[in-house]
Amino acid sequence: MTKGVTLTAALEDYLEAIFNLCRFDSAARSRDIAESLNVHKSTVTAALKSLGQMNLINYAPYEAVTLTPEGRRLAEDVARRHAALKDFFINVLRVEEPMAESAACGMEHSIPREIVHKLAMFASQMQGCPRLVEDDATAVADKACDACLSRADKALPTHEQITLDRVQPGVTVRIILVRGGGQVKKRITEMGLTRGALATVERIAPMGDPMDLKIRGYRLSLRKDEAARVVVEILPKNEE
Secondary structure, three states, X not given: OOOOOOOOHHHHHHHHHHHHHHOOOOOEOHHHHHHHHOOOHHHHHHHHHHHHHOOOEEOOOOOOEEEOHHHHHHHHXXXXXXXXXXXXXXXXXXXOHHHXXXXXXHHOOOOOHHHHHHHHHHHHHHOOOHXXXXXXXXXXXXXXXXXXXXXXXHHOOOOOEEEHHHOOOOOEXXXXXXXXXXXXXXXXXXXXXXXXXXXEEEEEOOOOOOEEEEXXXXXXXXXXXXXXXXXXXXXXXXHO
């Protein structure tokens, strides 16, 4: 959290809702925010005033709302935590989507970033584990994990590899690796862009930034410079 800015869980929810609405439009309107959060419009007005006073949104009565650069940074952080938690619940714990969504909403405000990062990495590593896809776990109890993961890794097909920023809308890709390191790589992997994951480019903004993806059952926005770090392989239609 930025020094001097303290957000309640409710205000984080508003920032996240505005962020999600702005992914497919240039701004968010009060009625759409109210519908997204299932709250009364008068409650939305009070929250928007608070966020405006914190300089996290550009707000004026009866006008659409946009995020400031700092507001977008904080909103993206909340959205990443939400997506990582939901992915872990669905793909590792095998929780049904409605329950996973509800749990992620409740936990995203308090869970430390370091734990979110570790959950995302664990979920990625477990994608190739047969214990998650076979009803009888004892049937695979004697399999060596190293050998199993090695076979899964070799089974990945080799197709044309490019960076994600060059992929056109409607194309499905498999994540190969994220280049570089540090906080940017950590942020990208926390969003679910980990080795072996499938992603479909849904939309690219008119100026080419950001691009909207669907991955692991949820949607996210990725800036062009971030997408340029992600090496992917384009899948033929019959493998999507």
